[in-house]
Amino acid sequence: MEIARGRGLKHGDKDVGVVELLVGMFGHSIVIMQSARDAVLLRVLGVTKKRVRCMLVLGQVFLCLTGVLIVAGGLCLYSPGLFLKSSDTLAACFVPYFIGCVLSVSIAAVQVTRHRILELLQVRE
């Protein structure tokens, strides 16, 4: 969204959408992959695979939404006029970013939990 504002990009700009999609996918999936140790520990403590996946996905979706709201709120406080003017661009950035986040964290959450716990622990060692 910072990029969008700085460059004055217009609604529907495909390049921005693709960039936002990739940023959303890459950033959040990396965090999930780094949570593999926590995921294993949750499984050891008896949390079901399904619940671990939900916890990982919901955590990242919450972070994603919080980030978007903070940026939008900050922009609104900084310049309400600019916020209104660029609301279409903001939406065009947010939607692919959010979709990228949800898609990638879902895949990453399945990836980090699909193996047997014993195999995951061996990898950790």
Next chain:
Amino acid sequence: MSKIEDVEEGFYTWERRENMVNLALKNVSYTYKNAPKPAVSGISYQFEEGRVYAIVGPSGSGKSTLLSLLAGLDLPTDGEVVFDGESLAGLNLDRYRRESISMIFQAFHLFPLLTVMENVCFPMELCGITPKDAKPRAQALLEGVGITKEQMNRFPSKLSGGERQRVAIARSLASSAKIILGDEPTGNLDSANTQNIIDILCSLAHEKGYCVIIVTHDLEVARAADVALRMRDGELREGIVSGEDSK
């Protein structure tokens, strides 16, 4: 380390004494995918409550794999692990891990983003205990292992290794589990903290009736256990532990 006995008044104490530990291995073997030979080979053994077992053996002898099978992290490729008369193959393994066993690790494995108190409350909440009820119990357990009130609100990264392991022990006591499994629980600790952890685990077994099974390289830990088991090439032997076993 007699503090433990002050902690487990009521709920925890009688619950453990009512439930006898019955954990057995019946001709258990385990072969990793694509491995040429089994990591664990044809092991039969019966574990009893109120005792500390140390499993000692060289690296790659299969001791951690055996502990993982006891923990229900996977099922044996041959034979069966029997808990309370039922094969683990017929049980819900998630529930078994949640309610019947607890694990402590060499690397502590506490959640870094949760405070000490939250780490101990977490397994109780998984078992359906409300946060309101979980907190006083967690506090009692933490005090029992010598964690101060001030430390309870810190994050694990602000504690020393010995303190983190004591928190991990408190967490293992938080569930209704009757069996504590330790994978090198003293591996990252100095000798004073090692002795402290051994004392806590022995008092839990001898005074509270837990079944404590520890995998270790440390011969001092093995000597402090009631039963020392040696593993070599995937096979288990009961007997005197010598320096050869830790190599």
